[in-house]
Structure formats: C-alpha cells, structure tokens
Amino acid sequence: MHIHPSSPNSDLSLQSEESAAIKIQAGFRGYRVRKQLNHRTTHRNASARNGYHGSNSILRRQQRHQLAMSSQVQQDNSNLANSGRNQRDKNSSESDSNTVEDQCAIKIQAxxxxxxxxxxxxxxxxxxxxxxxxxxxxxxxxxxxxxxxxxxxxxxxxxxxxxxxxxxx
Structure with a gap:
C-alpha cells in the first residue's frame, strides 16, 4: 500500500524508514569494524607466534587507524541522520552513495x-x-x-x- 507524500502518515513512514536504514547501516558498519579487528588480532597473534612482537610505531599506527575508523563510523551515523532529514536534496544523497557499502545498503533498503x-x-x-x-x-x-x-x-x-x-x- 503506497503512502502519498502529502498524507499525514507519510512523516511517520519516512521516520521509520530512516530509522530502519540507520539500523541496517550501523549493523553493517559494526560488522565491518569487528571483522577488521578480528583480522588484526589474528595477524598480530600470527606475528607473535613467529617471534615478531612489532614496534611501538606499528602499535601507534594501528591505534590511530582504529580511532579514525570509530570516528568515521560516528561521522557516518550523524551524516545519515542529517541526510535522512534532508532526503529531498538528491544531490547530497547521490554524492553519498558512491561507495560500494552505501550502494549495497541502498539495495538492501529497497x-x-x-x-x-x-x-x-x-x-x-x-x-x-x-x-x-x-x-x-x-x-x-x-x-x-x-x-x-x-x-x-x-x-x-x-x-x-x-x-x-x-x-x-
């Protein structure tokens, strides 16, 4: 059943769609970060077994990367909330949908x-x-x-x- 944009229920529908989209995308981002962390710990454990304990610079680089990833996830969530509110601005939504993850999320949402x-x-x-x-x-x-x-x-x-x-x- 299609809800016309001018109907009073359309705002509720848009909000529920936006919240569903945010949840799906947040879940995917969480999965991606967990996978990367798992890969890093596996790689680190393999290096430790081989006798290589790494230097402080590698550890600092990994910490910076993790910090950048977590801030990127937070920024993406805030951008999603803002773009959900400004959904009528198609130029911004088209520029945000350039990545493969965004395209996949769009297909899932559709x-x-x-x-x-x-x-x-x-x-x-x-x-x-x-x-x-x-x-x-x-x-x-x-x-x-x-x-x-x-x-x-x-x-x-x-x-x-x-x-x-x-x-x-």
Whole structure:
C-alpha cells in the first residue's frame, strides 16, 4: 500500500524508514569494524607466534587507524541522520552513495521497502476480500429471505383462493 507524500502518515513512514536504514547501516558498519579487528588480532597473534612482537610505531599506527575508523563510523551515523532529514536534496544523497557499502545498503533498503509494500498490499487485499465475502453472504441471505417471503405470499394467495373456493361450495 503506497503512502502519498502529502498524507499525514507519510512523516511517520519516512521516520521509520530512516530509522530502519540507520539500523541496517550501523549493523553493517559494526560488522565491518569487528571483522577488521578480528583480522588484526589474528595477524598480530600470527606475528607473535613467529617471534615478531612489532614496534611501538606499528602499535601507534594501528591505534590511530582504529580511532579514525570509530570516528568515521560516528561521522557516518550523524551524516545519515542529517541526510535522512534532508532526503529531498538528491544531490547530497547521490554524492553519498558512491561507495560500494552505501550502494549495497541502498539495495538492501529497497528490498526491505518492497517487501513491506507488498506485505501491506496483501493485507489490504485480504481485508477487501473478507469484506466483499461478508457483504456477498449478507446479500445472498437477504435475497433468500425475499424469495421465501415471495413464495410464502404466493402460497398464501393460492391457499386463500382455495379456501374461498371451498367455502363457496
């Protein structure tokens, strides 16, 4: 079921879509950071097993990189919130969607939106079918009652004619 942009429910729908998009993207970014950290610890453990303990400069470089990654994630989340509010500005959203991760997130969001639209449409169709079936049943019941009433009136008319014919004899 499509919600028109001017309807009062469109703001709620946009907010829920924005929050869903932010959650999906934050989840992906968290996964990416955890994967990178896991890769680093695995690499560090392998180096330690080989007798190489690394120097302080490598450790400082890794710490700077982790700090940069965490600040990048925070900045991306704030940018997403701001771009969600300014969604009508297509130029900024097109420039933000240059990375592969953003394109993947957009595809995931489009799939989720399509699923939700199809789900709402199915619910609306099922509700309309149920209403139509109820009305058709009601209409059939009324028609049966009318037909029975007409039949009873016809039988009564025939019966009254028969009774009046019997009394005239």
């Amino acid at each position: 799939g989720v939106r399509g699923f939700l639209v199809r789900k709402k449409q199915k619910m609306a169709t099922d509700a309309a079918t149920k209403i139509q079936a109820s009305f058709r049943g009601f209409e059939a019941n009324v028609n049966v009652k009318v037909t029975l009433a007409n039949d009873v009136n016809a039988i009564n008319a025939i019966g009254l004619g028969f009774i009046s014919f019997k009394h005239s004899l």
